[in-house]
Amino acid sequence: MGFRNCFIFDKRFWLDIIFPNRCAFCKEIIPWDDYSCESCAEKLPYIDKEICExxxxxxxxxxxxxxxxxxxxxxxxxxxxxxxxxxxxxxxxxxxxxxxxxxxxxxxxxxxxxxxxxxxxxxxxxxxxxxxxxxxxxxxxxxxxxxxxxxxxxxxxxxxxxxxxxxxxxxxxxxxxxxxxxxxxxxxxxxxxxxxxxxxxxxxxxxxxxxxxxxxxxxxxxxxxxxxxxxxxxxxxxxxx
Ligand SMILES: [Zn+2]
Ligand SMILES: [Zn+2]
CATH class of the missing domain: 3.40.50.2020 (Rossmann fold)
Known part of the structure; x- marks a missing residue:
């Protein structure tokens, strides 16, 4: 990890201390650098191939x-x-x-x-x-x-x-x-x-x-x-x- 990429330069790390990071779907608290919890990411109703391209x-x-x-x-x-x-x-x-x-x-x-x-x-x-x-x-x-x-x-x-x-x-x-x-x-x-x-x-x-x-x-x-x-x-x- 380069010095510039260090987590202390990521505003999300600091925001998380005041506003805990939450899953985009179920709102459970998740680690500061994630976007969803694992269970939601797995269970989402993903689209299969059956649509007109x-x-x-x-x-x-x-x-x-x-x-x-x-x-x-x-x-x-x-x-x-x-x-x-x-x-x-x-x-x-x-x-x-x-x-x-x-x-x-x-x-x-x-x-x-x-x-x-x-x-x-x-x-x-x-x-x-x-x-x-x-x-x-x-x-x-x-x-x-x-x-x-x-x-x-x-x-x-x-x-x-x-x-x-x-x-x-x-x-x-x-x-x-x-x-x-x-x-x-x-x-x-x-x-x-x-x-x-x-x-x-x-x-x-x-x-x-x-x-x-x-x-x-x-x-x-x-x-x-x-x-x-x-x-x-x-x-x-x-x-x-
Ligand atoms: Zn979730
Ligand atoms: Zn079509």
Whole structure:
């Protein structure tokens, strides 16, 4: 261990003394340099191979939803056991959740030898960002980018304030509504680049698809989506947070 890498330079070591480090899933106290307890990491509802590689859903929506992103990686099913952790990720302590899933997503992308030029995330509206203090999708994006050693830009896209609760809409209504919510910021050129787009959860795919469409309209060569949790839009529509 080099002097600079010594634990006394790691802020997590010192934070742990005041705020004991907790598992991202069950909230049990864990060692300061872990992200989850061993039992949760083992028991999570990891996604098997039975999803469409492109849209990322168990029942393919590539055609029916006019999917324009090129691939979607996800790590776990959005089931009972993980629901509280996903909700907490939006409202409190994002660090361990983001590191845990950032590492898992980066592993999948590296294993497939995908070349990613830029990592970005699904934006929150200014209003939501002010309420929560952070955007969980960009926390996940930042950590995934760290593992991939790729630049991360949190403000490539922006989102208008929205008054409508999207989970009250049907899949079709939602897709239509979401289309107009996202804009390209123009801060960095995406022309000819391969973009990794991160979010905490995929439901109908319409949010990721709307963001991917904006990136492609602005010249992105490919858009790969990376999400922590994945829910089947037919079975779990009423369970969405
Ligand atoms: Zn745990
Ligand atoms: Zn598909």
């Amino acid at each position: 492109r849209c990322g859903k168990r029942i393919c929506i590539c055609e029916s939803a006019g999917i324009c992103y090129d691939r979607c990686y996800s790590v776990v099913w959005y089931e009972e056991s993980i629901r509280n952790a996903v909700v907490r990720f939006k409202t409190e302590s994002p660090e361990n959740f983001a590191v845990f899933f950032g590492e898992k997503l980066a592993e999948k992308i590296l294993k497939d030898n995908l070349n990613i030029d830029i990592v970005t995330s699904v934006p929150s509206s200014i209003k939501v960002l002010r309420q929560r203090g952070y955007n969980q999708a960009s926390e996940l994006g930042r950590k995934t980018a760290e593992y991939l050693k790729t630049p991360f830009y949190h403000n490539l896209l922006s989102k208008k304030n929205s008054a409508v609760k999207q989970h009250d809409l049907s899949m079709k209504e939602r897709a239509e509504y979401v289309k107009g919510l996202y804009n390209f910021s123009g801060n960095v050129s995406v022309k000819g680049k391969s973009i990794l787009l991160c979010d905490d959860i995929i439901t109908t795919g319409s949010t990721l698809n709307a963001c991917a469409a904006v990136l492609k309209e602005n010249g992105a060569r490919s858009v790969i989506c990376a999400v922590a949790a994945n829910t089947d839009y037919i079975n779990n529509k009423n369970d969405l947070q």
